[in-house]
Structures are given as C-alpha cells and as structure tokens.
Amino acid sequence: MNILLIDDDALVTTALKTILETDKEITVIGTGSSGREAIAQYARLQPDLLLMDIRMKDMDGLEASAEILKQFPQAKILLLTTFSDDEYIIRALKTGTRGYLLKQDYASILPAIHAVCNGQTVFGNEIIHRIPDLLQRKNPFDYQKYGILQKEFEIIKAVANGYSNREIADTLFLSEGTVRNYLSTILDKLDLRDRTQLAIFYYQHL
C-alpha cells in the first residue's frame, strides 16, 4: 500500500513515517506539509491512501480533501486531528473522507489504514460519540462565560442573522446608537473586530 503523508509539522511526519514503515505492506511514497502540496502530490503519485493532518497553514486538510475528492472521487483519505478540532468533525464527514482519527491514538493508526484501504470507513471511538452532540449543535455558546449580558446576547443573535444596526434597533425597540454601543462592548468582550467576525464566532460556537 502506497501512502502519501501530509502534516504541517515535520516532526509528526517523521514520527508517523516511522510508525507506518514498521508495517511491511506499507510504503510511504511521499510526504508534504500543506494542503496545496497534498493536492499536487496526490495527482502526481496517485497513492492508495492519503494520511493528512487537518489543521495546516495555507489550506486546511478539509479544503484539500474536498479538492482531491473532486478530482479523484475514489480517493481514500484518512484525516488526523486533535481533540480540540471538534468543529472540523462534521465538515470532515461532509467532505466524504474515509476516516477521521485522533493523532494521540497511535495504536489505531495502522489498523485504520488497513481498514480504509479495504474500502471501510473508520472513525475513532471518541469521534463517533461526539457526532450526535455536534449535529445537535450542542456545545451552545456559553455567553455567561464571556460576561455577555442577556441583552447583549440578543444583539449577537440578531447580528448572526444578518441584520443591520438599524434593523436590530427597530426590532428590539432601541435606538441605533444603543445597538452600536452594545455591539462595541460585545466585540470588546469577545475580542473580535467587527460584526462579521461576530457572526462567524457565533456559528462556530453553536
């Protein structure tokens, strides 16, 4: 089995390569450190399997996966991630990658590779168990934690619905200036710069 290995961190790439090559059936035929490289290398090497990190600098593993799958719908891609990448799980599932593992879970990597090569789909246990929560949009934005007041939260929701200050003011029976002030405070509390970042924040935390 010819494997292409992509990880931002050269140390990880090396470590993984060592692990993988303890398996006689596996050959690492290429490595890389970015999404763009993944795409280029994939097209060139046509590996049996692509083992890729999710979080990378230029283009993340998911974008790269999507692109590769567009060109090679049969591509077998196994994504690696850390616990903190929760939000990626659903996106990963949607791109159609064949597996999703925690990096920490070294023991599972080899079996997972074999399974994916055999056409199976593999998700680490912890990940499966998070799926219902994630789909449920649990993990709801805990506004108390950031010291956000009820009123402020109403503004947040309105912004996240795409309303302008004027519209928010009208809907909540406030003056536009007040809405602006609230928003300004919110941005400050959440350490964001503008309403767009706020909307994004909202969707990523809910």
Next chain:
Amino acid sequence: MNILLIDDDALVTTALKTILETDKEITVIGTGSSGREAIAQYARLQPDLLLMDIRMKDMDGLEASAEILKQFPQAKILLLTTFSDDEYIIRALKTGTRGYLLKQDYASILPAIHAVCNGQTVFGNEIIHRIPDLLQRKNPFDYQKYGILQKEFEIIKAVANGYSNREIADTLFLSEGTVRNYLSTILDKLDLRDRTQLAIFYYQHL
C-alpha cells in the same frame, strides 16, 4: 436495568423481550406499540433505557424521542431500525438519541444496551459507515451554480474567515478597490446585502 420496549409489531416486541430477559440484569418493565405510548410510559415508568423502533404508525420513534428528550434530557434511548431507514439516521443523530442499531443485528443488542446504560453512545457499524454519505448529500455550497468565479470564491472564503477588505487585498495581492468590486458582485449574485450576510451564508452552506 429497567427497560421500556416499544415496537409497532407485537411479534418483535415479544421476540426482543425474550432476548433481553436472557440477561439477568435486565428487566422489561413495560412495552408499547406507538410513539404516544412511548412518551406516556416513559414519564410513568422512568425506565433506565428506552428501546424503540423508529418506524411506527401514529408518531414515529424520532418524534417520540425528541419529545421525551425535551422532558428528560438524560433519557437513554436506543433506536432500532432496518436497512431501509437511511433517511432517519441523520435525524436520529440530531435528536440526541444514544444509539442506533439495526434490528437484524440481534447479537449487538445486548452489548449495546449495556454500553448505553453506561453512558456510551452506540452506533451499529453499517450505520457509522453510512454517515458520511448521508451528510454529504447535504448542501455543499456549489458556487458554480450561482455563477461565482474561482477568484470570487477566494474572496468569499476570506470574508468567511473574518478578514477585512484591506487584509484580503494584501493576502491575495489585489488592490483594495478590486476586492470591493468583487465583493459587490458576489453580494449581487447571491442576493445578499453585506459581508456579514455573506459569512453567514457561507457557514450555512457548508
């Protein structure tokens, strides 16, 4: 462990009951044959676990689950299904039920019950493997469809990452004016009003 058993088909209920009671730790404290019964019985009996069919006459297992979970967020619900109930899987995941098994898979039922009672989430293997496919046919933002050009799409992604026009210009080596023009065109094509709505649109379509 006290279990409530709901299935449309009395034969199945009986069969399952027999299987379950081979396990000394399990007691079937009630049975029923519809979603409504499930809700009523659940409230009355407060079982440790509810084992329920998905497809039933009056109110399907998912609606019933949703209702029960609303009243008892800690409820442990294990849904039974057949291969043909594909479309239900995603809905099931979204309701927050704790497990989802194929009826055919008798052998897994007892272990699954134990697992769920211990707070785990359990999905039959075949089901897990269908999740990516099922999610995938969801709305991936098909920018071709809206006549969005590649370049424009890059702008969209940048906006969805919370960048300002100035930053986008710098990153993509464009003038700020050009970025503004692109954005203006994009908003027009997608029938949106401002960058915030665009970011929201983006997150809702992927």
Next chain:
DNA sequence: CAATCCATATGACATTTGTCATAATTATAC
C-alpha cells in the same frame, strides 16, 4: 476579428460601522 468574459484597477460617493465620552434611570447588593 469582433464580441465576450475574466482579472484587475481607479476615483467618487453615500452609508454603515465601530469607538469614545458622557450621562440618566433603575435595580441590586453590601
């Protein structure tokens, strides 16, 4: 070769957004 389309760019303009200083109420808590 003319007609389009794409990528890129300006300048001008109106509007919206975000910040700041400041302040009047009304609860609430100590």
Next chain:
DNA sequence: GTATAATTATGACAAATGTCATATGGATTG
C-alpha cells in the same frame, strides 16, 4: 443608603464598507 451593574441614550468622529461608472489587457470563442 450608597456603590455597582444593567439598560438606555446622545453626539461626534474616523474608518470601513458597498456601489457605480469607467477602463485596460488578456483569453476565449464564434
């Protein structure tokens, strides 16, 4: 009962945003 916090409000200002008209060079296509 005084200090603090929450709700609401001004006005002024700078910066960012979005629109429009217009323009050029390159690629594609009929």
